Amino acid sequence: MDIVVLVKQVPDSGSERNLDPADNTVARGSADNVVNEIDEYAVEEALVLKEAHGGEVTVLTVGPESASDAIRKALSMGADKAVHVVDDAIHGSCAPQTSAILAAALGQMSYDVVLCGAESTDGQLSVMPALLAERLGIPQLSGARKLTVEGGVARVERQTDGGYWALEAPLPAIVSTWDTINEPRYPSFKGIMAAKKKPVEKKSLADLGVDPATVGLASATSQVLDFSGRPPKGAGVKVTDEGDGATALVDFLAGQKIV
Amino acid sequence: MAEVLVLVELNPAGEGVRKTTLEALTAARALGEPSAVVVGGPGSAAAAKAQLAEYGAAKVYVAESEEVDQFLVAPKAEVLAQLVADKQPAAVVIPSSPEGKEVAGRLAIKTGSGFLTDVTEIAGDGTATQVAFAGATIVHSKVTVGTPIYTVRGNSVTPEPAPAAAEEETVAVSLSEAAKATRVVDRVVEQQSSRPELTEASIVVSGGRGVASAENFSIIEALADSLGAAVGASRAAVDSGYYPHTFQVGQTGKTVSPQLYIAVGISGAIQHRAGMQTSKTIVAVNKDPEAPIFELADFGVVGDLNTVVPQATGAISARKG
Ligand SMILES: Cc1cc2nc3c(=O)[nH]c(=O)nc-3n(C[C@H](O)[C@H](O)[C@H](O)COP(=O)(O)OP(=O)(O)OC[C@H]3O[C@@H](n4cnc5c(N)ncnc54)[C@H](O)[C@@H]3O)c2cc1C
Ligand SMILES: Nc1ncnc2c1ncn2[C@@H]1O[C@H](COP(=O)(O)O)[C@@H](O)[C@H]1O
Secondary structure, X not given: OEEEEEOOEEEOOOOOOOEEOOXXXXXXXXXXXXXXXXXXXXXXXXXXXXXXXXXXEEEEEXXXXXXXXXXXXXXXXXXOEEEEEOOHHHOOOOHXXXXXHHHHHHHOOOOOEEEEEOOOOOOOOOOHHHHHHHHHOOOEEEEEEEEXXXXXXXXXXXXXXXXXXXXXEEOOEEEEEOOOOOOOOOXXXXXXHHHOOOOEEEEOHHHHOOOHHHOOHHHOOEEEEEEEEOOOOOOOEEEEOOOOHHXXXXXXXXXXXXX | OOEEEEEOOEOOOOOOEOHHHHHHHHHHOOOOEEEEEEXXXXXXXXXXXXXXXXOOOOEEEEEEOOOHHHEOOHHHHHHHHHHHHHHOOOEEEEEOOHHHHHHHHHHHHHHOOOEEEEEEEEOOOOOEEEEEOOOOEEEEEEEOOOOOEEEXXXXXXXXXXXXXXXXXXXXXXOOOOHHHOOEEEEEEEOOOOOOOOOOOOOEEEEEOHHHOOOOOHHHHHHHXXXXXXXXXEOHHHHHOOOOOHHHEEOOOOEOOOOOEEEEEOOOOOHHHHOOOOOOXXXXXXXXXXXXXXXXXXXXXXXXXXXXXHHHHHHHHHHHHO
């Protein structure tokens, strides 16, 4: 079974993140860049599928040179090889544009299952699997907390509020995963060493047959006009409980007309 | 006046529409005259019509068929794409649920348009407000290509009635094979709860690692019930098995923006803030006076949750008599 897993490099959500005032795009220099956390669950699920069905796991990312760190991480977990789409013209692309690039790359690859994370921590769009399904004309099984593949059919439990939807679709299909689906393995020392020798193919937009004029900030389908820090909340009231903390709390709620 | 399509999110429990639909109708009115679009099983529109009329739907497009609910996301995008082509609306507004965002995305590809997700406000000129990076940054954006598509984040717009005709127009539904790719075989409810939905609730009470056990979460639930609130949990509480994952608030859980958020035994890590920072009023109970959650709390009690919370619950219940 051929599996492609999409990973995205994002600024670390634990550090302060910013937009770049020069062009209102995500400032990649402002925070450490890391693999989008949920994508590690997608990689794990890809490896589990490979262990059960054989085949190869290929990592695919669209991102700047530095995104090669994210690729190495996935390779050190056990993925076999990678495709890295990198091109200066991609900077500032919106989600539909990025999906066009990913779809073009997938068009040159062989896959039965495409796996990706359910949400990236920078854009928090949760739309990439839907966009790719639409572009590629393949089924989307998004938001999975459980995946099984059998006899050319993928079955997913799509996590919902208070339960799940049971989904079913023929392969090839795209599946996105939540962090409830598995427990990602840590790369072993051997895995880290082996990753250094695994093939990473770099592709430009020209290699994919994508016209650079159709992607990037200048032709994005939406534009950030301006941004500002949210005004910091003024320090509120803090009381130390000496037997009357609960009363003070309830008085506060009453003052807010909540109780 | 310009026509704006608003996708209706039906109440899964059966009756009427979700509050998110009324919010979307209200937000859409900044751009023009809303036309509600009901995509669902037979009878869906009839059950929703009164609410749609009350909240400003001049028209209701009724796209009903047995089939549309049997497949994931794609049927709704297909119906909307057909309406965009036929009616040439000024914009499309959709509630920002997981499904709503995916419908918006697929519709954007089908119509060659841009889309903006999780907007908290739409201005008359089409500029949308979004909150980025865990609530730390406010962004103004505009769609520059095609028919603008917006998804409106729950609890960010206050639904306001504006009675309108809700004139029905039937839309013939014939799904393409592509729209029937992913079958929804079953919809399973595992946790029946009488509490409000986390993302829709106007009050949320969340517990963290400080709650210390699954049994002890009853303290949180009791406070929530005294306030008619939803219950949430930090990731540490979820990972420790104190509370189910569906209730996790934060970057990898739900984003909530209630009138009141009460954080109990939660330190206030940046990833937790990501999910609750835009709440109107924030209250914290924590025994550590240095806990970062106090930096955003409008009101904080430094104390042991095991004494403070039950006392507060008692006092609130007593007030209600
Ligand atoms: C990529 C990533 C994504 C993440 N996503 C999320 C997310 O979606 N949601 C989320 O919540 N976290 C998330 N986290 C985890 C986050 O960083 C914190 O670890 C987590 O929020 C801590 O939960 P907590 O505040 O309950 O626990 P702790 O940080 O351990 O805090 C417990 C608090 O309880 C207080 N306490 C203890 N006992 C009592 C008592 N008896 N009375 C009163 N107070 C008491 C303590 O003083 C302490 O402040 C994420 C982390 C990463 C790396
Ligand atoms: N530029 C990218 N390169 C590779 N994968 C991506 C990219 N953008 C998004 N993805 C994948 O799509 C998922 C959902 O992202 P998003 O829709 O942006 O929240 C992520 O978890 C990734 O797996």
